[in-house]
Structure formats: structure tokens, C-alpha cells
Amino acid sequence: EPEVTQTPSHQVTQMGQEVILRCVPISNHLYFYWYRQILGQKVEFLVSFYNNEISEKSEIFDDQFSVERPDGSNFTLKIRSTKLEDSAMYFCASGDGEADSPLHFGNGTRLTVT
């Protein structure tokens, strides 16, 4: 069964450094998402991406965040200058384009900012 893959599984970085989290969505999916989950809290929406542009973003997704689909398979989330509060699990998800179809999630990248 096709799956969403994310790398790395764990990233440790120092405050102020830039990080790039990578995702390979399911190949025939058209919609891509980033969510995050701070330890012990709920899964929170960050951004959705369709047709090579952001379709929706949350208040969390400020100027420090950016997303890109650099080629036909990868989808990346960049945090320009990490803060301690960015420490969380970051999940990539993809969907097939039907408005009410479920999202399929990767296993996440655990980001630790020290």
C-alpha cells in the first residue's frame, strides 16, 4: 500500500538555526499538508498546498515557515530560525483531491530545538 514517507525521523537543532523537513507524499495525490503535534497536545494544522501554491495556512504558519515542492515527488517544510517552542512532531499528509477524502499521514519528524 502506498505511503507517505518523511525524513529525517528525528532532527536536533540549536535555537536560531534553519531546518528543512522532507516528505514524499503518495504519488497520485494532489493535496499536501503539514501538521504538528507538540508533546501531549493535539494535532494542529499548519499549511496546505495545492497546484504549487499554499491554499490555506493557520496562525501558527508565520513568516518563519515556508513550504516548497522542489520537484515532482518531494514536499518540504522549512523553518528559518527555530525557536524552543518549535519543538514538536511534524507530520506531512497528502490527499487525493476529493474534498471529503481522508488525509494519509507520514510517521513524522521529531524536531528538538535546544
Add this chain to the structure above:
Amino acid sequence: EDQVTQSPEALRLQEGESSSLNCSYTVSGLRGLFWYRQDPGKGPEFLFTLYSAGEEKEKERLKATLTKKESFLHITAPKPEDSATYLCAVQASGGSYIPTFGRGTSLIVHP
């Protein structure tokens, strides 16, 4: 504001002891309600989509039901491998289609 509330926060069961998890939602209109399972350190794994009141879906020991205000995930004769966090997500009709997640119910099934 759309809200999704799951209860209980945590549930401990003995193997074979059936129970139900609750997901209450307030949205202007429901497009879809999703149930996911999340194992520790993993991403949410899709289980069911429910669209309208009265609908039911089943998968092995799990059955999801939907009313106009809430959804239940019934677990019949659970096994230790059913231990996980179960997440509910709601997609509203009109406006944003982005699913909003509840905090989840952490289920532990003891052998």
C-alpha cells in the same frame, strides 16, 4: 469556532472488555468525520470516514457511529494490540475543508 472534544482522555480496559469512545463536535455543517489511530511515535493511521447521521462503519473489532452532534467508536472485545490513541477529526462544509482534530483518547488494553 469549530470544536472537537473527545472523551475520555484516557481509558484502561481488560482484554475482552468492550467500551466506547466519544467525539463531540460543533461545526456549522459537517462534511465528514474521520477516525484515526495513532501509535506512539507514529503518524495518524486512517480508520473510518462518516458523512451523515445514522451512518455506521466497521473494521474488525471497531465500529464507528455518527449522530448530528457526536460520534462513537465502539471497541468490542478489545485485545492488547488495540492499545493506541484514537483521534477524531472533523471537516466542516463550506469554507475551509481542513480537518480539525480532537485531543484524542489514549486506550490501554491489559491482557
